[in-house]
Amino acid sequence: MKRPLVFSPYLNITRPSEHDKRADFERLRDASGIDNLTPSINFLRRLPEELRKANFSISPVIGIFNERPLLISPSARSLCGLSVDIGTTNIVMRLFDMRDMKLLAEHQFRNPQIAFGEDILSRIHFSMMHGVEPLRKSLLEGLNSEIDSAARRASIDVEDIYGVVFSANTVMTHLLLGLEVKNIPVSPYIPVVSRALFFKASELGLQVSPDAVVYVFPNAGSYVGGDIISGILATGLHRSESPKVLVDVGTNAEIVIGTRDWILVGAGAAGPALEGGILSSGTVAKEGAIYRVEIKDSGAVSYETIGDAPPSGICGSGVIDLVAELFRAGFIDQRGKFTDRASVREIGGERAFVVTDEGDAPISINEREIENFLRSKAAMFTSLYVLTQSLGIGFNDIERFYIAGALGSGVKLKNAQLLGMLPALPEDRFQPVGNSSLKGAEMLLHNSSMIEEVEHIHSIITYQEMNTDNEFMKEFPSARFIPHTNPVKLG
Amino acid sequence: MKRPLVFSPYLNITRPSEHDKRADFERLRDASGIDNLTPSINFLRRLPEELRKANFSISPVIGIFNERPLLISPSARSLCGLSVDIGTTNIVMRLFDMRDMKLLAEHQFRNPQIAFGEDILSRIHFSMMHGVEPLRKSLLEGLNSEIDSAARRASIDVEDIYGVVFSANTVMTHLLLGLEVKNIPVSPYIPVVSRALFFKASELGLQVSPDAVVYVFPNAGSYVGGDIISGILATGLHRSESPKVLVDVGTNAEIVIGTRDWILVGAGAAGPALEGGILSSGTVAKEGAIYRVEIKDSGAVSYETIGDAPPSGICGSGVIDLVAELFRAGFIDQRGKFTDRASVREIGGERAFVVTDEGDAPISINEREIENFLRSKAAMFTSLYVLTQSLGIGFNDIERFYIAGALGSGVKLKNAQLLGMLPALPEDRFQPVGNSSLKGAEMLLHNSSMIEEVEHIHSIITYQEMNTDNEFMKEFPSARFIPHTNPVKLG
Structure with missing residues (x-):
């Protein structure tokens, strides 16, 4: 049952x-x-x-x-539950009626800890000076305020919420619980706790029913968070007989490869550029973000924004489109340098290609930013390549690639392949899975037998450090080219 | 281990x-x-x-x-634990160093709920009008204040207390937890919960370490509380091959008979008189209480008080001594009526025998009080008789009688037997066990494997209602005489 x-x-x-x-x-x-x-x-x-x-x-x-x-x-007017994915940048929360599993509300909002630092490292540094309490408090207050407004929108009382599932990377999980994070970025990278945890809501200060059950996904070390384990759960990769891959690009790019018997995770500290985070015109995927770019034969640029709103910046999938189109149009070369054919303009002292001037400021990309992007895509691809090589298998042996996170939502597969981000395999091998971390949290909320599946994943998962790996360092430089210095390696 | x-x-x-x-x-x-x-x-x-x-x-x-x-x-300066027996009238608390099991402090104090009613029924009635919260709060405040002073005396911090064990009758347990008691005195006498419970101290409002483990003894119905189960644990009756008996006289008189395979409990609502509670000169066993009485052949009365203090009243064991001595001296007859030989005085409109005039008021007993006492002793004896009869065994088949509570501390066995309270068996069959409820709590604090033994007791214990029992009603009248109309039944 x-x-x-x-x-x-x-x-x-x-x-x-x-x-x-x-x-x-x-x-x-x-x-x-x-x-x-x-x-x-x-x-x-x-x-x-x-x-x-x-x-x-x-x-x-x-x-x-x-x-x-x-x-x-003893009784409940409404019986509601929450699934929450806490990203370093964005938090997504879904409120369900637990009786019919109907979605009552979905909220996406910025992680309020951004006030203490955009990225994980700067928040950890903040905590070293001022403790984790301000970070915990700001996150908790943000969560409580959003829970309150979600409940209002769904015409329920916050006390009608009796179950909450959190999935997040290891640092965000620690900050939610008020646990020290200062040993996480320092070798040998030790978190306070790895196992899955149950709390009563009142223990965490969550303003729902005080005895509501809170489940927090386990991590597999400082670099493999509950979000990855939740994502694996969502794809079902851990029940597969043959190897499958999950590529999750959030603030970090994580590569998972595994079967029901073993799971290997490699993380390249490569993410921000793929999320649009490194561009001066970069933005998260919110209203007004450019997510689709095309360069006509004439050289004219057309684009689409989220919600058809006036352009406010360019998000992850937009950057991938943009770089691929620049390459296809011959505006950049294999190394990502502008060619003579590109019409560029000086912005902030650097030569930049302008997508549009229709926003408040020109939305553009410069050579340094393209280089950063290519480094990120190279880290991601190299992780994938090295992981499969270390297992003695080729890309062709991989039955399915689940594409999650920034890459999973709206990226044109052809463009990602053109850039050498993903192997050159038939389209039907790839399956976009959106926010797999949130999906896993939701599955567990709806089916508590998933708790045991998480234990299974937790028991077979291994983290393989990448950036210090010899094989990685050997392969990485070639992958910085578009698509690669040796396209055979793309599969 | x-x-x-x-x-x-x-x-x-x-x-x-x-x-x-x-x-x-x-x-x-x-x-x-x-x-x-x-x-x-x-x-x-x-x-x-x-x-x-x-x-x-x-x-x-x-x-x-x-x-x-x-x-x-992660660490502890001192590692302390508390055992607490919450009686309707008295609370006894012992503070231990858990590292060497040394007793650091023992506090005995009046249950502060007495302000809401002397006996259980009047407190239940109070709760029906005003809820259980005032009763819970008063008990909790009393406990916290005594814990604080015990900690001070032992030079530890209350936060050094990491474990607490409570044993109490069913109503006191409910009031400690803030549970409704109004269904307890009404047929079919249903408590809210019977099983043993674990809490964190902060859940109960106990001012010790907030995460301290609190264990609350289970009950076996409205009339068989955790104090009885704890008392059974203390005697080891539940591990015996042959039947043993535990007689516990607190505010109620409870009779337990059992082996390792079955335990039967009969409770007669008979206690207060045996605790000195019904006499106008009655008192609990505190400094100045007369606990020993002797009537010389001359008719002169000698007595001893607790702490050798000036007499302030007469406690349970004193009443038993007094009635036995009155009978031995020929001052009362088999029915408890004063004979011509007794020198009595009119007090409060009733003929009374005066023990002493040395206190602030004469300390005395009148015929109505003797009758009450004899009714109590009859209820107790009849329970014991009917229980053994229902099992098809005689008193002689009982290997050992554990005598706990008011009877267990300082009563002259010979006098109890003279009155027909206890069977006329050799002295070595009787073993006083003092406050067996507190002792059981202490055993569990010191050895957590006792938790399973409690589960065992809980699973084999059965309550036999007595006061409405036909057999009881048949036997009761004869037992109201001293020692009995049919002394053969005394064994």
């Missing part, structure tokens, strides 16, 4: 009598047929009255909490 | 290295060799710094919490 993380079974409970003097809780437990059912104190305080008011027929709220299903409330 | 409820093992933990990147928690868990070890969030927040400060050799505080040993603190 599929049992969500929180559920509310209808129980018709035998009434007390001269011949049946079991206590209220034991009576309910026996009727539920659930092993190890454990009452919260708030539950016990409300039980006798609610039980009698409802004539011993109630639908209590039960949350899976380690091996002990926890009785949270 | 005997493992206390809270303990603090010394762990020499492998340091992180290039080849060992386990997270701090996983590193500690693996070193501990303890299955299912679970970290509290406070523990995780402190772990990385304390681990490194202590060069990876630490003695974390671990508390048994259901099947999941809980990591409470």
Whole structure:
């Protein structure tokens, strides 16, 4: 039977009598047929009255909490749950009705910790001076305020939320819990905790039902966060007989390759450029972001923005399109340098190609930015190449490539292949999976047996460090060209 | 290995290295060799710094919490634990150093709920009008204030207390937890919960270490509380091959008879008189209480008081002595009525025998009070008689009688037997066990494997209602005489 993380079974409970003097809780437990059912104190305080008011027929709220299903409330007006993906830059939150799994609201918002530093390292540095508490607090306040507005929009009360699942990279998870992060960026890169954790919402300060069950995805070390494990869960890669690959480009680019018996993860510190983060005209995928670029034979540039809004910057998939089109049009060479055919302009002291002047400022890319981008794509491709090589297999042996994150949402596969970001394999081998981290969190919220699948993934996953790997350093330089100095390697 | 409820093992933990990147928690868990070890969030927040400060050799505080040993603190200055017996009238609390099990302080104090009613029923009635919260709060405040002063006396900090065990009757347990009690005194007498419960101290509002493990003894129904189960644990009756008996006289008189395979409990609502509670000169066993009475052949009365203080009243064991001596001297007859030989005086409109005039008021007993006392002793004896009869055994088949509570502390066995309270068996069959409820709590604090023994007791215990029992009603009247209308029944 599929049992969500929180559920509310209808129980018709035998009434007390001269011949049946079991206590209220034991009576309910026996009727539920659930092993190890454990009452919260708030539950016990409300039980006798609610039980009698409802004539011993109630639908209590039960949350899976380690091996002990926890009785949270004798009744529920609404039964809601949240899945939350905490990215370094963006947070996505989905509110569900747990009774029919209907999506009630989806909120995407900037991680408020950005006020303490755009990237992970600067936040860690901040915490070394001022502790993690300001970072924890800012994230928590942001979450609570968004939960409140999501609940309002869905016409529920925040106290109707009885289950929450968080997936995030290792540093974001630590900051959510208020755990020290200063050992994470320093060799040998030790997090405080790796295992999956259960908390009551009140322990974390989350403003939902105080006894709501909170599940936090485990990590596999400082560089392989719960978001990756959640993403693997979402793809089902961990149940595959033959090797499959998950490429997840967020603030970092992570490559996962594995089967049901083993999973290898390589992470290249390569992400920001692929997310649009390194460009001076870069932006996250929000309204007004250019996500699609085309250069006509005439040299004219056309583009599309999210929500058809006036252009405000260029996001990850836009950058990939742009660089691929510049190359296709002959405006840049294999090394990413502007050719004579490109019409460039000086911006901020550097030669830049302007996509449009229609925004508040010219939206453009310069040679240094193209170089950064190519370095990122090279790191990503090299990770993928080295990982498969180390396993003695070729790209052709990989049944399926799941493409998640910035790459998974709206990138033109042909352009990514043209640049040598992804192997040159038939299109049907690639499957975009969007925000796989959020999807995994959602799967676990809806089906608590996923908790065991996560344990399985956690037990077989291995992290392979890449940037210091000899093989990586040997292959990396060639991958910085478009598409590669040796296209045979693309598959 | 005997493992206390809270303990603090010394762990020499492998340091992180290039080849060992386990997270701090996983590193500690693996070193501990303890299955299912679970970290509290406070523990995780402190772990990385304390681990490194202590060069990876630490003695974390671990508390048994259901099947999941809980990591409470990375270190402890002192490691203390509390056993608490909450009686309706008196509370006894013992503070231990958990490292050497040394008793650091013992506090006995009145249950502050007495302000809401002397006896259980009047407190339940109060709760029906005003809720249980005032009762819970008053008990909690009393406990916290006594914990604070016990800690002060022992020169420890209240936060050094990491484990607490509570045993109490069913109503007191409910009021400690803030659970409704209004269904307890009404047929079919249904408590909110029976099972043993674990809480973190902060959930109950106890001012000790916030993550301290609190264990609350289970009950076996409204009339068989955790104090009885704890008392059984203390005597070891539940491990006996042949039937043994535990007689516990507190505010109620409870009779337990059992072996390792079955345990029967009968409770007669008979207690207060045996505790000195019904006499106008009655008092609890405190300084100045008369606990020993003798009537010389001359008719002169001699007595002893607790602490040799001026007499302030007469406590349970004093009442038993007094009635037995009145009978022996021929001052009362078999029915408890004053004979012509007794020199009595009119007090409050009733004929009374005066023990002494040395206190602020005459300390005396009148015929109505003697009758009440005899009714109580009759209820107690009849329970014992009916229970053994229902099992088809005689008193002689009972290997050992454990005498606990008011009867267990300082009562002259000969006098109790003279009155027909206890069977007329050789003295070596009787073993006083004092406050067996507190002792059981203490055993569990010191040895967590007792948790399973409690589960065993809980699973085999049965409550036999007495006061409505036909057999009881048939036997009761004869037992109201001194010692009995049919002394053969005394064994």
